[in-house]
Every structure is written in structure tokens, then in C-alpha cells.
Amino acid sequence: MNHANAERLEAAMVAAGSEFDTFVREVLEEARAGVHAEHSRDGWVDSALLRSFVGGPRWKLQASLARLTEADVIERVGRTNSTRYRLRQGGRAQ
16 A cells, blocks of 8 residues: 555544545545546446445445445446446536
8 A cells, every 4th residue: 555545544434424535535536537547447446445444334335335325426237246436427526
């Protein structure tokens, strides 16, 4: 893990709510741009990759993904262990 990712992980672990959502959006933006190409296909990533970059307990990531899905920022496909997420077209990390 590079220095920038380590800093993001540290900051995300103490973030909550919409502040944590920003870190999740950043990782999804990177995936869409091909930064995580070895773990992503067309910007789709699983929650394990997201968690490796933003940390925190599972419920915290799930709550963030639910908020972002409800807000139409991200889209979701699959069920249980095959679930994948990606930033919607036009969506951008802020």
C-alpha cells in the first residue's frame, strides 16, 4: 500500500457518515479510472476491495454503500458475495 492510500485508510477509519462516504466515492472514482484495474472490471469492485482501502467495521461500509446507492451516486449488482459496486455515470468523488 502506498503512502497516499495509507493516509486515506487512517483518515477513513475515524471518519463517519457523509465524511466516510467521500472516501468510498474516491476509491470508486479510482476504480472507474483504472487505478485498481487488477481488482476491478469496468469500474465494478467488491466490498472487500473497498474495505481494504477505507477500513472500518463491515457495518460502517455497508451503511455508506446503502446511503450512496439510495442517493443514486453508485450502482449495485449481484447478491451476497457476488455483489459489486461502481460509481454511476456522471458521478464524481467530491
